[in-house]
Amino acid sequence: METSEPVSVTKNYQHILVQAFAINEINENPNVLPNITLGFRILNSYYVARMTYKATLSLLSIQQRFVPNFTCDAKKNIIAVIGGLLSETSANMASILSTYKIPQLSIGSFSSVLDNQMIFSSLYQMVPNDAYQYLGVVQLLLHFRWTWIGLIAVDDDSGDQFLQTVVPMLSQNGICYAFTLRTPRDTYMTDVRDLFFKSIQKYPVLIESQANVYFVYGEPSSMLGLRMLLLLAPFFALPRVSKVWVVTSHWDFEFVCFESIPEIENFHGAISFAVHSNQPPEFQQFLQVISPFWTKGDGFIQNFWEQAFNCQLKIPSEQEESKTICTGEEKLESLPSVLFEMSMTGHSYNVYNAIYVVAHVLHSMHEFISKSKTLGKGQRPGLLMLNFQPWQLHHFLKSVLFNNSAGDTLHFDEHGVLVSGFDVTNWITFPNGSFIRVKVGRMNPRAPPGKELSISDDQIVWHRSFNQVQPISVCNDNCHPGYSKKRKEGEKFCCYDCLPCPEGMMSEQKDVDACVKCKQDQYPNKNQNQCIPRDINYLSYKEPLGIVLALLAISLSLLTVIVIGIFMKHQDTPVVKANNRSFTNILLISLLLCFLCSLLFIGQPEKVTCLLRQVAFGTVFSAALSCVLAKTMIVVLAFMAAKPGSGMMKWVGKRMANSILFGCSFIQASICTLWLSTSPPFPDMDMHSVNGKIIMECNEGSAAMFYFVLGYMGFLAIVSFIVAFLARKLPDSFNEAKFITFSMLVFCSVWLSFVPTYLSTKGKYMVAVEIFSILASGTGLLGCIFFPKCYIIVLRPELNNREQLRRKKK
Incomplete structure (x- = not known):
């Protein structure tokens, strides 16, 4: 038939x-x-x-x-x-x-x-x-940052192979597909009505998808159902599909009659990988x-001719009277591009x-x-x-x-394939059914890896629904810098939530998988989207706090020198002689050195200053406390020896005092020597304690030795306080025990409050706390022990005589 x-x-x-x-x-x-x-x-x-x-x-x-x-x-x-x-x-x-x-x-x-x-x-x-143009499409999607697309493929073996090849390539490059639509495998001999009703059920997928880019694989005949669906959709009150169509070289916009021309408007702005051509x-x-x-x-x-120009070359029969007769003078250039180019x-x-x-x-x-x-x-x-x-x-x-x-x-390669490439073309359509193909790029399979695709963004015309703004096709909004992606449970990896970077971490780009830490000499800014250099932090002579502490240390040092001068000038007076001139001078010199050693804590930490400052402070202060302890013990032993029948007379004298002084000082010096020989302090930079700052500090090397030095000074201070407290009521007008009691009370109060304050501060303020403690405790010793005597020597010289010294307290 x-x-x-x-x-x-x-x-x-x-x-x-x-x-x-x-x-x-x-x-x-x-x-x-x-x-x-x-x-x-x-x-x-x-x-x-x-x-x-x-x-x-x-x-x-x-x-x-x-x-x-x-x-x-x-x-x-x-x-x-x-x-x-x-x-x-x-x-x-x-x-x-x-x-x-x-x-x-x-x-x-x-x-x-x-x-x-x-x-x-x-x-x-x-x-x-085909693998080359698939690679080109993937690079195109990455170029425009389209990570959420729709896949449309013909429902046959070639479509299966297309999906098996493309889906892994997309996943490896961070691209997901929102849906996979299979079009029926048909030819131009298929009944159009059957083709339309086969495809109409799939239309909601096209219009409801959040993806704005559809990647289409199919040869012209196999895409007839999709094209017919797009053509007839307006007649069924269905909305138009306003998307970016990315098609392979297999597909061309072929039409068989004028009636199908309106369909082409759906593909305005489409991007096609076409076989390379020249004219x-x-x-x-x-x-x-x-x-x-x-x-x-x-x-x-x-x-x-009859089909393209919709006319009849021969005289029409009665059934064909509606058709016009072709003149033969019709011109091919008058045909719309969809019918002939x-x-x-x-x-x-x-x-x-x-x-x-x-x-x-x-x-x-x-x-x-x-x-x-x-x-x-x-x-x-x-x-x-x-x-x-x-x-x-x-x-x-x-x-x-x-x-x-x-x-x-x-020329052909070893597999019998022409050595060529693909043109990237942009389809621009017109209401009369005409269109032009604008070459906007090239896919060169033999270019260096990653450079195969070259494209000119400014030449591309997008679909009218995008108002000539580059479309966005993502599952959700991008995560801005300062945030990282968190995958949504049960959804594809392109769909995610955005979480702020944790404290101390940052992200400079969009859609990062994880926030990162800055380099050690940098820290995240407030928005956590950039690393900025850290400020170097240490107690400097150029800042107000450093200047105030330095001036205070120098002032106290000068005051101590003045006290030393007063005592040297009046060294033969009863007040000075009554309290052991040698120990008084050693104590004053120790206090002078204590005030001066606080200056080692100010300025940029260096190797020498780090080695000296804690050791000098601990040794000198121990010497001062040893003097105080020795002076107090002499007073106590002297009064005990004065009792009838007492055997304490042999303990009274310079030998006992010197033994206390040098013995206690030697113990502290031994501790410091052990500290320096095992784990000495050294200059260090703390990157983590204070956000945005590099703290230049002296690392104590061994925290245990540091607190051991402080603990030993505390031990001497407590012993001195106890002895002085017991001797505070001994009869003597110039009894130092009560003054030493007050000085040790000040000293212990300062250093007991120092420990928690020191541990709770960071950076230069930690150093400032230690300097203040040194100056405050030294001032306590200087003020409580020597200012009353200076008052008598300078302002009340009439009290500085033997009668007053021998006078007993009633």
């Missing part, structure tokens, strides 16, 4: 015209196959497997008769076959042609599922491997002279290149045979071509290398 011929795609008629154009160029070119005329035959597969097999077998049959595998016509000599446009078509053709080793140049992408060098050994691909010279002029009567050998032009498309450019490849291979074979074999007298070169066998072309195809008329270099 006969069936009506299916409607053809008008845009594909350009492939036929390109073939005629290229053959004419070659036949008129004296430098390629001189004196030899190439011919060609075109058959239509209609994207149907049985039609493809029939067309392929027809090439192997007697002309005008379908008798495969018989050669009965000497004039028919098939050298190579060019086609097909779809992977399935190419595979179906190759399954037959490979048996006869006839070279086949596929002008469309060839699925890697079918890429078997053993089965398709005679197949040569004019389009680079051969004079092709535009060639198209301008085309008419329905230009050649009798073109069996497709009448059907194309005046510029050479990528697949047409492949046809053009494939014809030139065959021509150059035949030319190389002709030259090779002409040089190796002498022609007989009167033998024409064209007769030599009749002896060529298709399988002989393979050797020359693998080594072919030439520049075409458009300036591109053509």
